[in-house]
Amino acid sequence: MNLISGELLGISVVLPILNEERYLEDTVAAILAQDYAGEFEVILALGPSKDRTDEIAARIAESDSRVILVANPTGRTAVGLNVAIAAAKFPIISRIDGHAQISKNYLAIAAKLLANTGAVNVGGVMNAVGKNRFERAVATAMRSPLGVGASRFHTGGSAGPADTVYLGTFSKSALLEAGGFDERFTRAQDWELNFRLRKNGGTVWFDPSLIVTYRPRSSLRALAKQYFQYGTWRRAVSRSHKGSVNLRYLAPPTALVINLASLILGALFSPIFLIPVAIYLFSLVLGSLIIGMSLFEKIFLPIVLLTMHMVWGAGYLLSPKRLKVGGQ
Numbered sequence: 001m002n003l004i005s006g007e008l009l010g011i012s013v014v015l016p017i018l019n020e021e022r023y024l025e026d027t028v029a030a031i032l033a034q035d036y037a038g039e040f041e042v043i044l045a046l047g048p049s050k051d052r053t054d055e056i057a058a059r060i061a062e063s064d065s066r067v068i069l070v071a072n073p074t075g076r077t078a079v080g081l082n083v084a085i086a087a088a089k090f091p092i093i094s095r096i097d098g099h100a101q102i103s104k105n106y107l108a109i110a111a112k113l114l115a116n117t118g119a120v121n122v123g124g125v126m127n128a129v130g131k132n133r134f135e136r137a138v139a140t141a142m143r144s145p146l147g148v149g150a151s152r153f154h155t156g157g158s159a160g161p162a163d164t165v166y167l168g169t170f171s172k173s174a175l176l177e178a179g180g181f182d183e184r185f186t187r188a189q190d191w192e193l194n195f196r197l198r199k200n201g202g203t204v205w206f207d208p209s210l211i212v213t214y215r216p217r218s219s220l221r222a223l224a225k226q227y228f229q230y231g232t233w234r235r236a237v238s239r240s241h242k243g244s245v246n247l248r249y250l251a252p253p254t255a256l257v258i259n260l261a262s263l264i265l266g267a268l269f270s271p272i273f274l275i276p277v278a279i280y281l282f283s284l285v286l287g288s289l290i291i292g293m294s295l296f297e298k299i300f301l302p303i304v305l306l307t308m309h310m311v312w313g314a315g316y317l318l319s320p321k322r323l324k325v326g327g328q
Contacts, residue, residue: 008038010090011107011169016072016080017057018047020098023215024056027101032064036107042067043084044098047075053098078181078189085172085180094169095190101213109209110169120174120202121194123165124210125156131215137297138216138223141304146287148308152206162206163246164194166214174202187233195241220303224311231315239321249316255280256313281306 013031017024031042044057046069061067070087072080085093094110096102113122128143130136141147152162168190178196181189194204217223234249259277266274284302292298 010039011092012088012090013094014084016077017098019049021051023099030101034107045072045080045084078183099215103211119205121168122205123168126166159207164191187229227312228315231312232319235316235319252313253316
C-alpha cells in the first residue's frame with residue numbers, strides 16, 4: 001500500500017463541475033462513502049452552471065468538511081482540473097467526473113494499485129449505464145467493440161499497461177512534473193496527458209477491478225455533438241504528438257471516406273459501387289441484433305452506432321489545423 005510512517009497516503013479527489021444538478025449529489029455521496037482507511041478530500045471545481053449545480057454543491061460542502069469548492073470561471077474541463085489540483089493537499093490525485101459514480105472500494109483499490117505497480121496513473125472500466133431507453137442503447141454501444149473498438153476501458157480486459165485509461169488516479173508528483181492537464185484541449189485531455197506521462201517514462205495501468213459508472217448522453221443530438229468533439233480533438237492530439245496515432249482511431253474516418261465514396265460512385269456510375277456501404281450497414285444491423293438487450297435496442301442501435309462512427313470520423317477529418325496545440 002501507499003504508506004508514509006505506517007499511514008496510508010491521503011487522496012485528493014478532483015471533479016470539474018458544470019451543469020450537473022441531475023447527478024452531483026449521487027456522485028459526491030459515492031465518493032464520501034468510500035471505504036478507504038486513509039484521509040481524503042473532495043474538491044469541486046465549479047464552472048458557470050446554468051442550473052442548480054452551485055446551490056447543490058454549496059449544500060454538500062456545508063454538510064461535510066471534506067468537500068472543498070473552488071471556482072473555475074472558464075467552465076473548461078482541463079482548467080477546472082488544474083485549479084482543483086492546485087488546491088489539493090494530498091500526494092494522490094483521483095479524477096472523477098460530475099456525472100460518474102465510483103464503486104465503494106474504488107479509492108482503496110486505486111491507491112493499492114499505484115503502490116504495487118509503480119504506475120503514475122491507474123484507471124479501470126468506464127461502465128456505461130443508462131436510465132432511459134435511449135441512454136441504455138448508447139450504453140450498450142459504448143460497452144461493445146462494435147461501438148468503440150477494442151479499448152479495454154470500455155469493453156474490459158486483463159490488467160496491464162495501457163495507452164490511456166478512463167479518468168485516472170495519479171501520483172501527484174508525476175502529474176505536476178508532466179505539466180498537469182493541457183488547458184488548450186477541450187476534449188481528449190486524458191489521452192494527451194497520458195501520452196506525456198508515458199513519454200516521461202511513467203506507466204499508465206489499466207485494471208478491470210476499478211469500476212466507474214458513466215451516464216451516457218440522453219439524446220441523439222447530444223451524442224453526435226460529443227462524438228464530433230471526440231474526433232476533432234483526437235486529431236489535435238495526433239498533430240501535437242507525432243507517433244501518437246492509433247489504428248483504432250483511424251477506423252471511423254476511414255469508414256466515413258469509404259462509405260461516402262461508395263454512395264457517390266454508386267449514384268453516378270453503377271449500383272455495384274454501393275456494395276461497401278451496404279456491407280457496412282448490414283454489419284451494423286446484424287451486430288445490433290446480437291448485442292441489443294431489448295427490442296428497442298435491436299431496432300435503434302444501428303442509428304446510435306452509425307452516429308458514433310460517422311460523426312467521430314467527420315470530427316477527425318474536419319478538425320481545423322488551428323487546433324494544433326502543444327507541438328513537439
